[in-house]
Amino acid sequence: MSIVVIPMRKLSGGMVELTQILNALPENVWAWSILELGGTGTAPQGMTMQAFEDTVSSSEAGYLLSWRELVNIASDLEQVHDCRIAAAKCPHSSSSQNGEWDSSPELLVMIKGCDSVPVLDPPVQ
Template structure:
């Protein structure tokens, strides 16, 4: 099981919830983070050009792996995410090309997905949710006032770890 929440990226006029704001709620960790899909504006990791970074993300069977320090720096350099699929795993061995290709994120600890510059979807494995309360905190801060009501904001086995989502095709 996992905990899942979705909420608007723009909860009010002129307000945008960015990746850096979301990552600030994740406890410090030594997980391996990987960018599996990205389209947005801002600085990309390791001084790469935007096109080169995009090519590396899309052509690698495990995305673009980053450390916690590097994923936070990447997030801090972003002005906006239009589309993003970012996963965290315990170690590189859990970045299974076969599972990722099948959009099976069950081995992931956390999944952040930005959808069309309009919504965030966040899934956390139960072990992460118990320690951090990440999804519950996000629900309280951002989803509680969402227009679609309380049903969409319940913890349920949905999202990428339950096989309920597919990454955007490019």
């Protein structure tokens, strides 16, 4: 399991895009879940961003989706301030069903994007 905390701001002051983070990962068949999200842009399924953020935060399991759906959503987001996105081995894993991502042995990767994390290392290009 890998937990990656990424500052969403570059040293230059620009923003790190979620698509840049996802581009560092291989295309996959993992079960993804957006567990937390704060940002701007176009939300999926015709929702407003506020409605999408509320949908994400109201479910213990988060907003479940495939890799391709995650990439498509990320490409429609203008800016992500904070996020927590997890991937498990399969969509029917216990972690994806009951929201116990952090302690799950099925967790493959956890992406934590934080607007308030100090930038110490070179940013994602």
